[in-house]
Amino acid sequence: MHVPPSRVIRPQSPSQTTWIASAELPTKNGPLQMHVFRAEPGSAGPPGAWVEHVALVAGDITDMDDVPVRVHSECITSEVFGSLKCDCRDQLDWAQAEIVRRGAGAVLYLRQEGRGIGLGNKIRAYELQAQGLDTVDANRGLGLPDDARSYDVARDMLDYLRVRSVQIMTNNPDKIEKLRALGVDVRGRIPTIVPSNPFSAGYLEAKRVRMAHDLPARPHAHVPGIVATVPPPDSRRFASGNHR
Numbered sequence: 266m267h268v269p270p271s272r273v274i275r276p277q278s279p280s281q282t283t284w285i286a287s288a289e290l291p292t293k294n295g296p297l298q299m300h301v302f303r304a305e306p307g308s309a310g311p312p313g314a315w316v317e318h319v320a321l322v323a324g325d326i327t328d329m330d331d332v333p334v335r336v337h338s339e340c341i342t343s344e345v346f347g348s349l350k351c352d353c354r355d356q357l358d359w360a361q362a363e364i365v366r367r368g369a370g371a372v373l374y375l376r377q378e379g380r381g382i383g384l385g386n387k388i389r390a391y392e393l394q395a396q397g398l399d400t401v402d403a404n405r406g407l408g409l410p411d412d413a414r415s416y417d418v419a420r421d422m423l424d425y426l427r428v429r430s431v432q433i434m435t436n437n438p439d440k441i442e443k444l445r446a447l448g449v450d451v452r453g454r455i456p457t458i459v460p461s462n463p464f465s466a467g468y469l470e471a472k473r474v475r476m477a478h479d480l481p482a483r484p485h486a487h488v489p490g491i492v493a494t495v496p497p498p499d500s501r502r503f504a505s506g507n508h509r
Contacts, residue, residue, distance in 0.1 A: 281305040282421035295365040298322040324369030327427045333370035335360035335434040336419045355459035381413030399471040420447040436478045
């Protein structure tokens with residue numbers, strides 16, 4: 266029996282990503298190869314502490330072009346606790362099923378909760394949303410960016426997996442631009458449209474209107490817009506197909 270040693274992907278980079286381990290994972294959609302990566306300070310995740318990220322791979326994607334890839338950020342509220350406020354869990358489930366259905370692809374699961382602001386700030390933003398702000402203004406009310414995510418770890422994962430080019434599973438044009446800026450060859454987009462519910466419809470409409478996500482309009486969704494009181498801090502256009 267032999268367990269391969271860990272491997273640093275970009276040894277000269279100031280923010281290093283290291284491949285740690287891999288094993289087959291049986292899932293409800295079929296077997297997936299699970300790779301674990303460790304990101305050092307400067308990559309996605311809390312500063313000053315390493316974070317472990319995951320790549321779930323279906324089929325053989327080595328040296329392949331146009332690989333279907335979902336770059337997905339952690340959402341503990343929906344994926345673990347079953348929150349209905351967003352579409353994150355449904356998109357994750359759909360992406361895993363889709364790469365199995367296609368026979369090849371990858372889901373890159375990045376540990377950057379709440380669009381990168383962390384779980385505590387995300388729940389504080391939820392409180393502001395309950396008072397009437399939408400997801401964008403809630404972040405701004407806390408003095409936080411609309412989207413604080415980074416994707417250097419995703420780039421490093423794709424390098425390790427030897428993926429030459431990708432078809433990104435997303436509705437988010439900013440994600441595509443950030444990946445391309447890192448040198449990822451994004452050839453096109455696969456929409457990830459999942460059903461909404463009465464709790465998520467307003468959030469999805471705000472992402473469409475305020476963040477230019479390519480989502481169907483929800484004319485009857487309530488998008489909050491009233492002024493809310495901000496509690497004091499305690500820590501603190503895209504079309505389907507090719508887009509260049």
